[in-house]
Amino acid sequence: MLPTPDTSHVPYQRVYEPAEDSFLLLDTLSSATETAYLARRFGSSIVAPLILEVGPGSGVVIAFLTANARTIFGTSDILTLGVDVNGFACAATEKTVSRAVVTENNSSSTKRQDEERETGTFLAAVQGDLTSPLRPGTIDMLVFNPPYVPTAELPAAAFAPSSSSTQTTTFRQDSHLLELSYAGGKDGMETTDRLIAALPIILSKRGCAYILLCAQNRPEEVKERVRRWSGGGVGEVWKAETVGTSGKQAGWEKLQIIRIWRETNV
């Protein structure tokens, strides 16, 4: 089992604390089936894949992917990136990733050669709304643990402080930042729907996306909707499958992870 990145430095009063959903992502992305899939897709490529996590929060997932790149992708030549609406989450993510990479590099008893390197290359955490800061067609793998809890209203995105480690926030502002990390509006899908709609634009031709959903999000309908995109481009087939599930009936919050990708049959 791969180590879980240390997030003890993260200010949980304003950044989402790793929970069952985060750990389901770690388990799924490091499972035998998904590592085989990712290695097939990217492991022998001569073009380094660009991995984006949207809403990394503490950074635990993107740190895990970066620190264990070779085990998960079959290559350490990957680039990783995070975009979060919460500036404090961006700062937390940068720290979590760099600590996880240092820990991994120190843990290898003998100094690794280039070709045995385990860790990937983290580029930046950027503050922004979903994929809006990124160039179309650049992302080879996207991971999203969305605000999926159904709520009466979506929290306003109005309060969006620039990150500064010295900046102080009020209790109300902190609560608002945490709300942004879980409150999903109608069916818990208002933010996820926007992200899914952006996938055909932001993903590269070989791109895939892992999205976490809860039962209230109606995952079967979400997958059907994606499959209906097929035929948009010449010989283009969109696929969506469940690749990980929390398994147990944890009340209303039963979780699953779907993988979305396109296959071009030309």
Place this chain on the structure above:
Amino acid sequence: MKVLTLNFLTCAVKACKTTNNSFPLHPKDAELVHDEIEINRDLLVNVLPRIDWTALRTTSTELGFPTLPEQPPTAEDLQQDEKMLKELHALLLETQMMEGKLVCGHCGHEYAVREGIANFLLPSHLV
């Protein structure tokens, strides 16, 4: 934020996405830091094909780095060109933009960079 990141970022304003001037964003008042990182040749060779070279040349010049050749090196060239490998490594992976602004060449919007984090959230009238 590593300089390589700038090759993947664009203006967050929807109307700018389809224009050529919105990429690359132009650094302004940039404060850079240099972090020494062990060179990884394979990574650089594998990153090369996904770089927009014209944009990188612009970024490199605007950040005060030596002017890059007009044409990108081929993978074979790069593997044998120790000087170019080191230059690209220093620019793309060792240099971080910590403070300053990134400016869209189309709408002129300035995105602040503070403590290494660029802020692409737009004021409500631009969303």
